[in-house]
Structure formats: structure tokens, C-alpha cells
Amino acid sequence: MEKSTQIFGLRAIIEAINANEAIDKIFLQKGLSGDIYKELEDTIKSKRLNASYVPVEKLNKLTDKNHQGAVAQIAPIEFHDLDNLYENVIQTESKPLFLILDQLSDVRNFGAIIRTAECTGVSGIIIQKKGGAPVNGDTIKTSAGAVFKIPICKVDHIKDALFFFQANEVNVIAATEKTEKLVYDMDFNLPCAIIMGSEGKGINPSVLKMVEHKAKLPLKGKIESLNVSVACGAFLYEALRQRL
Incomplete structure (x- = not known):
């Protein structure tokens, strides 16, 4: 069964990364700042994940939820070594x-x-x-x-x-x-x-x-x-x- 393929919100994505969810891609809003946003960026870099900086309009198309400037896509499969x-x-x-x-x-x-x-x-x-x-x-x-x-x-x-x-x-x-x-x-x-x-x-x-x-x-x-x-x-x- 295909599982949910989207997570939104800064803290939620940080927790998903730390829980070793199979995150495929992360979209971050251009120009944002703040402690939690910086923590998310640092977490993404430390795990060598794929992140793209995009306009807020792109995020609004991905979800109508309160995304706080960050949306992550979860891979519905497990990747192999x-x-x-x-x-x-x-x-x-x-x-x-x-x-x-x-x-x-x-x-x-x-x-x-x-x-x-x-x-x-x-x-x-x-x-x-x-x-x-x-x-x-x-x-x-x-x-x-x-x-x-x-x-x-x-x-x-x-x-x-x-x-x-x-x-x-x-x-x-x-x-x-x-x-x-x-x-x-x-x-x-x-x-x-x-x-x-x-x-x-x-x-x-x-x-x-x-x-x-x-x-x-x-x-x-x-x-x-x-x-x-x-x-x-x-x-x-x-x-x-x-x-x-």
C-alpha cells in the first residue's frame, strides 16, 4: 500500500529526518530565516538529503496546509544500497x-x-x-x-x-x-x-x-x-x- 508521501512544517520535517523516514526530496521557501529554519537546514546537510529552494507559490501548490516554508516528500519505497x-x-x-x-x-x-x-x-x-x-x-x-x-x-x-x-x-x-x-x-x-x-x-x-x-x-x-x-x-x- 502506498503510504502518505508528504510532510509539511519545519519541526515535523526535522523529526521525520531524525526518525530516519525515507525522505526523497525537501522543498524550502527562498529567503526564510529563524532558528528552527536554520536547524532544519543543518539537519538536511548533516544527513546529505536533497533540498531545493523555491518560491512560496511552489509550496502553496504542493499543499494547502500551513507549511511554514517547508514541504518534504516521502518516498513510498525503500531505496537499496x-x-x-x-x-x-x-x-x-x-x-x-x-x-x-x-x-x-x-x-x-x-x-x-x-x-x-x-x-x-x-x-x-x-x-x-x-x-x-x-x-x-x-x-x-x-x-x-x-x-x-x-x-x-x-x-x-x-x-x-x-x-x-x-x-x-x-x-x-x-x-x-x-x-x-x-x-x-x-x-x-x-x-x-x-x-x-x-x-x-x-x-x-x-x-x-x-x-x-x-x-x-x-x-x-x-x-x-x-x-x-x-x-x-x-x-x-x-x-x-x-x-x-
């Missing part, structure tokens, strides 16, 4: 397939990708703690419930996941137009991790520099890019086709 997930996966899968999402911002794209990942046998999805779309009601709805069936990990930075996979000899493949190689030239019959970039910016250049294998999809039309969830689906189904 990457080390533990990997250890569990390699006990049962010789060729695990992971998906790394570099700061996707649209929750519906996120949900659609989760659904496709579950359908194509992805072992786990890795996202960054800060800067990406939250797991909320829209994500759940668009994923058709797949969000409850596939492990999702949060890392401090996408580079942390890359270092981890490279150290464990997992073949990392970046989906980018900045290459001449097509997705069909890649060998997915190995332990693999596919990286997809954000809707507007693609994969962060500093992340892309770390990746040896890069691939793109052929485009015949006049529009130069695909929706990220569609592109992700094409990559995942090519991986699945090779593995069948």
Missing part, C-alpha cells in the same frame, strides 16, 4: 543488467523508464540523491506499479556508481549522440550498466568522460533526439534481444 544489491544480484545472475539515470527531471519519464526496465529484466536502477525526479504518486502511476518490483539505489554522485561498476568489471555503456557507434554495435552479453542522461542536458560531460563505451540510436527524421524514456526502451530491448 548499491553494494548490497550488487552482491545479491551476482549470486543469481551471471550477466546482470543495470540502468543508471543521470538526473532525469520528469517524474513521468522516470515512471515510464522504471516500467520498461522491469519488463526487460533490469537488475536495478541507480539514481543520484540530488537533482533528479522524486519517486512520488505520478512516478508510481506511470510505472504501473513496477516501482515496487525493481530495486532502486541512490548514490551521492553518478560517478560513485561508475567507479563501483568499473571496479567490478561491469561494462558501462553511455547513451549519447556524441559518438559514431550505434547501439547495435555494442555487446550486451556481458554484465552491463547503461547510462541515460537528463531530458534537456543529456549525460553530464564529466560523467561521459569516464565512460569507455558510447552508443547512439539511428535517427532518420528531422528531429534530432528522442524522448529519453523511448530511447531508454530502445537500448534496453536491444540488450534483451541479444540476450534471448
Whole structure:
């Protein structure tokens, strides 16, 4: 059952953080001050949580309650630790397939990708703690419930996941137009991790520099890019086709 996905009020959010609630994202009103507000900021920093500073109008859209300048979104799922997930996966899968999402911002794209990942046998999805779309009601709805069936990990930075996979000899493949190689030239019959970039910016250049294998999809039309969830689906189904 989906639990409540929202907490509002300064003290309530502090208490939720200290109680180790699975907080996905916190929205703070720009320009506020005061002792409790400062205490909340310090608590957020100490726990390395994801917070965004927004106009009061944004908070008023999130809730009609007395939010006091702070609204937190609770993840309806438990996030996994990457080390533990990997250890569990390699006990049962010789060729695990992971998906790394570099700061996707649209929750519906996120949900659609989760659904496709579950359908194509992805072992786990890795996202960054800060800067990406939250797991909320829209994500759940668009994923058709797949969000409850596939492990999702949060890392401090996408580079942390890359270092981890490279150290464990997992073949990392970046989906980018900045290459001449097509997705069909890649060998997915190995332990693999596919990286997809954000809707507007693609994969962060500093992340892309770390990746040896890069691939793109052929485009015949006049529009130069695909929706990220569609592109992700094409990559995942090519991986699945090779593995069948």
C-alpha cells in the first residue's frame, strides 16, 4: 500500500529526518530565516538529503496546509544500497543488467523508464540523491506499479556508481549522440550498466568522460533526439534481444 508521501512544517520535517523516514526530496521557501529554519537546514546537510529552494507559490501548490516554508516528500519505497544489491544480484545472475539515470527531471519519464526496465529484466536502477525526479504518486502511476518490483539505489554522485561498476568489471555503456557507434554495435552479453542522461542536458560531460563505451540510436527524421524514456526502451530491448 502506498503510504502518505508528504510532510509539511519545519519541526515535523526535522523529526521525520531524525526518525530516519525515507525522505526523497525537501522543498524550502527562498529567503526564510529563524532558528528552527536554520536547524532544519543543518539537519538536511548533516544527513546529505536533497533540498531545493523555491518560491512560496511552489509550496502553496504542493499543499494547502500551513507549511511554514517547508514541504518534504516521502518516498513510498525503500531505496537499496548499491553494494548490497550488487552482491545479491551476482549470486543469481551471471550477466546482470543495470540502468543508471543521470538526473532525469520528469517524474513521468522516470515512471515510464522504471516500467520498461522491469519488463526487460533490469537488475536495478541507480539514481543520484540530488537533482533528479522524486519517486512520488505520478512516478508510481506511470510505472504501473513496477516501482515496487525493481530495486532502486541512490548514490551521492553518478560517478560513485561508475567507479563501483568499473571496479567490478561491469561494462558501462553511455547513451549519447556524441559518438559514431550505434547501439547495435555494442555487446550486451556481458554484465552491463547503461547510462541515460537528463531530458534537456543529456549525460553530464564529466560523467561521459569516464565512460569507455558510447552508443547512439539511428535517427532518420528531422528531429534530432528522442524522448529519453523511448530511447531508454530502445537500448534496453536491444540488450534483451541479444540476450534471448
